[in-house]
Amino acid sequence: MTITTPAIRVEDLAKTFGETRAVRGVSFDVPEGTVLGLLGPNGAGKTTTVRMLSTLVRPDSGRALIHGYDVARQAREVRCLIGMTGQYAAVDEDISGWENLYLICRLLSMGRAQARASADAMLERFHLTEAGGRPAKGYSGGMRRRLDLAASLLGEPKVLFLDEPTTGLDPQSRNALWNEVRGLAANGTTVLLTTQYMEEAEALADAITVIDRGEVIASGTALELRERIGGPVLHVTPQLSGDLPAVRRALERAGLGPVGVDERDGLVRLPLDHEGRLITEAVRVLGACGLPIARLDTRVPSLDDVFLTLTAAPAAPQDGAAPVAPLTTAGRTGAETTRSAA
Ligand SMILES: Nc1ncnc2c1ncn2[C@@H]1O[C@H](COP(=O)(O)OP(=O)(O)OP(=O)(O)O)[C@@H](O)[C@H]1O
Ligand SMILES: [Mg+2]
Known part of the structure; x- marks a missing residue:
């Protein structure tokens, strides 16, 4: 083993x-x-x-x-x-880029020839050959x-x-x-x-x-962090913005809520379950209620949303309680909330 x-x-x-x-x-x-x-x-x-x-x-x-x-x-x-x-x-500002590199090579116990070659090669690799002879302060x-x-x-x-x-x-x-x-x-x-x-x-x-x-x-991983903060969200944009309250009521009555209304963008948002069954169900319910849909989008909270939500969470208590626990309660909509508040 x-x-x-x-x-x-x-x-x-x-x-x-x-x-x-x-x-x-x-x-x-x-x-x-x-x-x-x-x-x-x-x-x-x-x-x-x-x-x-x-x-x-x-x-x-x-x-x-x-x-x-x-x-x-x-x-x-x-x-x-x-x-x-x-x-x-x-x-070191007072010496050239090349000299900075050469000195470090010598400190690393390289011989002069090897140090020169390494300094040259590094300048080239980092696109600094042209500037290599000038003092680094510039x-x-x-x-x-x-x-x-x-x-x-x-x-x-x-x-x-x-x-x-x-x-x-x-x-x-x-x-x-x-x-x-x-x-x-x-x-x-x-x-x-x-x-x-x-x-x-x-x-x-x-x-x-x-x-x-x-x-x-x-x-x-980035993906795991995103998932921790909140799964994807479904945006439903009705053809008529006046239908927003009716769309919300219909979806909530069908048990698909909680549904958030975004008046500014003329859409409602609902947390999406992982199988995506909810999309089919939402379309069916709205069709049955005679509420025409202009757009359906699934959105993943952006990584900045995730980061802001994580670091906005209250500090973990110092008695050894799991620090991750409060983040889950920040919940699916936490990321969205942070976003729209920004
Ligand atoms: N040498 C020091 N003496 C006193 N306080 C220090 C010292 N080094 C860091 N700190 C303090 O420790 C805390 C953490 O600082 P640190 O530099 O590690 O943060 P950081 O995550 O690198 O932040 P930044 O993104 O601003 O670079 C800060 O409150 C800082 O003021
Ligand atoms: Mg730092």
Whole structure:
């Protein structure tokens, strides 16, 4: 029997700064060669978690293992395995992009010739060859980010931490970075990226862990998170907007409710059961009542709805009650409500 050790194992990790409990007992695993999206709003504890995992901050309690090495007790071994791109690009401004990369190669004990070749290759890979000779202080935000990521890849890390890698990037640079992350994962690198954007987590991550106020409040694939918040919703648009109240009454009387009326868009919404039987039933009921339908749409709550709903849930009590429980009660319509309130 083979037991596979996850590339990253986090067990009940906690960190307090003064009065601030930045991370309060976070646990998750990241299997090798996969991408985990650590999603959370400002101040959720993302950077603190990443800094603990990359040996920059010592955990107060709990433990974290990178390929089996403990970040607190075996920091040196961990550092040989990881690469890290911080939330704020850490490039030396006074020297050129090429020199930044060359220096890191030398720090990694490469010989001069190999260091030169690696610096050249990285500049090319990140489309920085032309700018490579200029001082980094003249680089745009996107160029700095690319240089920073290039620097973190020089040591060919098995595990890469990216803290909000695309914040502040234009869509083109963001897509380029996404492709780079996908390529790394396809080649077996394990990636933990933090983000405030559900869209980014869905685009890149095999699994998502949502944290808020230092605690894990949900985890799963993007699809699972969507399903947790609410199944699809059926929008029924009658031909005559004056029929809206009658449509609602007819559907509710047939037991298909609760039905929400959206006067502004001239439609009613009803939570859809998973088999979709409800669609046929709704059409039959409205036909029998002589209420003509202009449109039927099934809608999935957007991932932003999911994220907003999750993080809008009241903080979980600290007595160990399941943190996920209140989310279910936020319910199907919670996502929709958040959306329309936005
Ligand atoms: N070195 C520190 N000293 C004091 N408080 C800190 C320190 N680092 C983080 N904190 C606090 O810990 C909490 C979590 O911060 P952290 O930077 O981990 O959040 P984050 O999820 O990365 O947020 P953001 O999305 O804004 O980057 C915040 O309340 C923050 O003010
Ligand atoms: Mg942060």
